[in-house]
Amino acid sequence: MITLQKIAKSFIGEEIETVAIDEMDLSINKGEFLSILGPSGCGKSTLLNVLGMLDTVNSGEFHFLGQNVSTLAESQRAKLRKQHLGFIFQNFNLIDELSVEQNIELPLYYQKVAKAERKKRVDAVLERVDISHRRHHLPAKLSGGQQQRVAIARAIITEPDLILADEPTGNLDSNNSGQVMALLQQLNREGATIVMVTHAPEHIGFGTRAIELLDGKIVSDRRIGEALKEVSCG
Numbered sequence: 001m002i003t004l005q006k007i008a009k010s011f012i013g014e015e016i017e018t019v020a021i022d023e024m025d026l027s028i029n030k031g032e033f034l035s036i037l038g039p040s041g042c043g044k045s046t047l048l049n050v051l052g053m054l055d056t057v058n059s060g061e062f063h064f065l066g067q068n069v070s071t072l073a074e075s076q077r078a079k080l081r082k083q084h085l086g087f088i089f090q091n092f093n094l095i096d097e098l099s100v101e102q103n104i105e106l107p108l109y110y111q112k113v114a115k116a117e118r119k120k121r122v123d124a125v126l127e128r129v130d131i132s133h134r135r136h137h138l139p140a141k142l143s144g145g146q147q148q149r150v151a152i153a154r155a156i157i158t159e160p161d162l163i164l165a166d167e168p169t170g171n172l173d174s175n176n177s178g179q180v181m182a183l184l185q186q187l188n189r190e191g192a193t194i195v196m197v198t199h200a201p202e203h204i205g206f207g208t209r210a211i212e213l214l215d216g217k218i219v220s221d222r223r224i225g226e227a228l229k230e231v232s233c234g
């Protein structure tokens, strides 16, 4: 589904250049649930932003579903993003003034899906994340775990090919974290491809593969259940 070839991304400040991703190679297959770990500043968010087509690279190639994203204009990337990607954020990013069901329905509005179809899909996805009983509430009336389940419903309602999650449990207590991780694992078992940045090593067991970054490079890559495989950084 995704191939990164010698991807490099740096940020130029007033005096110094910070290398956030250093000539990285990475392939992600359909059906994987990949966790990205590593210390603060190692490039996790930058990598997720590149995969989410929110940021461009300085060099290297990025292929997504057979298309060379590196050569696309912003408008073409936005179209791919809207059609194929779902995003889940640490702070949920729900719209405070909209109810649970209106938040979830929003991406379908943007895709100009007809009203009856929107209702059908919202009903199904509310059921799926077990939040139907809160459908008319505003986000502020929900617990953090419930808000993240709404955000997951919003991410999956367009049936994206890839779900990108940036520390989805970062603002949750351990009980709510467990519920959110179990939901992501279930979605993956039903076929969703997920890439998740996490600071919680205990959560990689919900996924199928984990990579660890250091200074913009992949230093380990393992299938979950397999022994740790160190990657030579040459």
Ligand SMILES: Nc1ncnc2c1ncn2[C@@H]1O[C@H](COP(=O)(O)OP(=O)(O)OP(=O)(O)O)[C@@H](O)[C@H]1O
Pocket: 011, 012, 018, 019, 020, 038, 039, 040, 041, 042, 043, 044, 045, 046, 047
């Ligand atoms: N917009 C930016 N301008 C300048 N430097 C940046 C920018 N974004 C990231 N960086 C730098 O790039 C490097 C990688 O940052 P990134 O946010 O990807 O790390 P991270 O692993 O996600 O960190 P954290 O776990 O703290 O969120 C860091 O040194 C960071 O300071």
